[in-house]
Each structure stands twice: as C-alpha cells, then as structure tokens.
Amino acid sequence: MPQEQDEKTNYVYQFGSTKRAVLGGANAAFGMPILALGASYLGLGSLVRDMDLSIWFGVFSTFTIWALPGQLAMIELYGTGASILVITLTVSLVNARFLPMMVNVMPVIRSPGVATWKYYLSAHLLSINSWAYLVQRGPLMPRDERFPYYIGFALTIWFAGMICAALGFHLAGVVPRPVSLGLVFLNPIYFMLLIILGIKKPAIAFATCIGAVLGPLLHLVSPDWGLMATGVIAGSFGFFLGRFWERYQQKNGGAPHA
Amino acid sequence: MLDQAMTEYWPWLLALVAGIATLKWRVLGVYFSGQIETTSPVFDWVSCVAYALIAGLVTRMIILPIGTLQETPPEARLFGAAIALVIFFAARRSVLLGTFAGVGLFVAMAWQT
Numbered sequence A: 001m002p003q004e005q006d007e008k009t010n011y012v013y014q015f016g017s018t019k020r021a022v023l024g025g026a027n028a029a030f031g032m033p034i035l036a037l038g039a040s041y042l043g044l045g046s047l048v049r050d051m052d053l054s055i056w057f058g059v060f061s062t063f064t065i066w067a068l069p070g071q072l073a074m075i076e077l078y079g080t081g082a083s084i085l086v087i088t089l090t091v092s093l094v095n096a097r098f099l100p101m102m103v104n105v106m107p108v109i110r111s112p113g114v115a116t117w118k119y120y121l122s123a124h125l126l127s128i129n130s131w132a133y134l135v136q137r138g139p140l141m142p143r144d145e146r147f148p149y150y151i152g153f154a155l156t157i158w159f160a161g162m163i164c165a166a167l168g169f170h171l172a173g174v175v176p177r178p179v180s181l182g183l184v185f186l187n188p189i190y191f192m193l194l195i196i197l198g199i200k201k202p203a204i205a206f207a208t209c210i211g212a213v214l215g216p217l218l219h220l221v222s223p224d225w226g227l228m229a230t231g232v233i234a235g236s237f238g239f240f241l242g243r244f245w246e247r248y249q250q251k252n253g254g255a256p257h258a
Numbered sequence B: 001m002l003d004q005a006m007t008e009y010w011p012w013l014l015a016l017v018a019g020i021a022t023l024k025w026r027v028l029g030v031y032f033s034g035q036i037e038t039t040s041p042v043f044d045w046v047s048c049v050a051y052a053l054i055a056g057l058v059t060r061m062i063i064l065p066i067g068t069l070q071e072t073p074p075e076a077r078l079f080g081a082a083i084a085l086v087i088f089f090a091a092r093r094s095v096l097l098g099t100f101a102g103v104g105l106f107v108a109m110a111w112q113t
Helices: A002-009 A018-029 A032-050 A055-064 A068-080 A084-109 A116-125 A128-140 A143-171 A177-198 A202-221 A226-251 B002-033 B041-063 B074-090 B095-112
Strands: none
Touching: A018 A032, A018 A143, A032 A055, A032 A068, A032 A128, A032 A143, A032 A177, A032 B095, A055 A068, A055 A143, A055 B002, A068 A084, A068 B002, A084 A116, A084 A128, A084 A143, A084 A226, A084 B002, A084 B041, A116 A143, A116 B002, A128 A143, A128 A177, A177 A202, A177 B041, A177 B074, A177 B095, A202 A226, A202 B041, A226 B041, B041 B074, B074 B095
16 A cells, blocks of 8 residues: 555645546647647638638548548548549548557556557547647546546547637638648647657657658658558667667676766 | 549548558568567667658658749758758757758748849
C-alpha cells in the first residue's frame, strides 16, 4: 500500500473519477488542439467548396475518415477524376501511419478495467492530436484514467472537426485568400511542433530527423509509396542508430552526462 | 438512371470506402499492440517508424504540398516553418507561440505575392 500512495502523489494529471477524466480530456482539447485542428478543418471545408462538393461531404468525410491528410488527398484526387480504386489505395497508404501509431500508444492507454472491444470501438478516434497528447500526458496520469481521458479528448476534437468542416465551407470566399491558405498551412506546422515535443529517446530523435529529410525526397521518387518507404527506412535507421548510441554511451560510462 | 445515381452518390460511397480503408489500420494497430511486448525491440522499432512517417509527412506537406498550398511561394512556407521552430524553442517549447509565429509569417509573406 505505501508504494501505491507514493505513486499517487507523483501524478501530474489526476482527475479522481472516470467521469472527471473524460471531462479532463475534453477540457484539454479546448485550447491548442481545437484551435489548430479547427483551423485546419476550416481549410478543408473551403477546399470542399472549391471542388464544388456538398457541405455535407466535408462533414461526412470527417466522420468516416477522420484524418486530414487522407481527406485532403481524397478530395484533390476526386477533383482530378481519379478512379475509386486509386483514391482508396492512396488514402489507405497515407493513413497507414495509424498502424504503428496505434501500436505505440496502446500500452499507454491499456488498463485492466477496460474490455478489449472498447479499444476496437474507439480505435476510429485516434488522430495525430490525440496520439501526441496521450504519448506525452498519458504516463503522467493514473492508468485507469487514461482511457476515459482519451475518449473525452478524441470525441471533442472529432466533433469540433466536423463543425469546422461545415463552417469552413461558408467561410470560403469571405476571408482573404492568404488567410484561408494560412489555415491549411497551420496543419503541418502544428504537427511538426507536436512531434518534437513528444521525442523522448535518442532512437526516436534520429528516426524523426532522417524521416523529415527522406519524406520529400522519396515522395519525388514515388508519390504512392514514398511515405511508407520513408517510415520503414528512416525508422529502421533511427532504430539502429539509437542502439549504437546507447551502446557507445554505456561503453563510455554514460560519458556526456556524467 | 443508374448513371445519374452513380454520379450523385459516388462521392459519398468514396468517403465511406476510404473511411473503411483508414479504419483498417487503426483496428490492426489495436490487434498487433496486444501481440507485441512493450519492452521488445520490435516495439521500439515500430515507434521509430511511426515518428519517421509523420516527420516525413510534415516536411513533404511543407516543401512539396499537394493541394492549394502549391500556389503559395515556397520561401513563405520555408521561412514560416523555420520561424515556428525558432520561436518554439525560444519560448521554452511552446507549441502555441511557435505555431502562431510560423503561420503569421507565412500569411504575411503570402499576402505580398
């Protein structure tokens, strides 16, 4: 028992009950996540209008896909008249990142009190935002509060995304062009800083840096497979560099920090 | 008549099919996470792949955008990204300040052209 008490005092985030953890997650979403994501989805909404699609198409695709880069790719390919097979394959490839992200984040949110089917049901809610928040804050809260926190956070930004997709449709043409472009640009900038914030291990830092360089280069080689190849190649390099780095440090008795 | 129905409904069908194609990865992720020990090197490797993928996606979106950002000057995007990084670190890792500084500069530069 004393050990558990000791642990309790160390939590940076503690809500006290499941319900309050859900609200805590929702509360965390109000702020930078909704601001950045909302702005990006305003951009999506204006793109939907650019393409002469219905306002409900922006809302519906946010409901079904819930991943901005994939949605943008789908709408642009639709505009070029690509076939449903090509579009689906592209969206699938762009969003394949969710597989490693999910594997990475699940150990953080998994809790003995939560039935497995709930993870499967809530899997659809995972996005870069909730992933980044969970990887960073999840370990700082009691295990049984992490899943409700995730649900509260993810549901809130999901609905905000749908609302903003609709708002953006009406906003297009009202705000000056550079501003609506700025809304679209906000997306990669925000993600870039979120990723940097989440880097904890040397291997991850290596992987991120190499990935940042390889991403555009391999996209030039193959727009379809470039992103996947970037993940596997840069991720593997980073992984092995991290191992060498740790071995080197051990050999030198943890020299730089000692 | 079938043709008309197809053109009317096919964007919706597309969003549904693309949604399922996306959901598949998330569900597979939950499944595989139950099969891999967090202490195993495989888990570390998958984490590295996740970070590398997103980092690659982000720089690709900034340097070689696919959509409407294509019409913006590359230097506006590059300087915007650079100032976002500088302010982020200068403001003790503030995502808020970094993002707004970067986007602010980008909008100002895009306005000039």
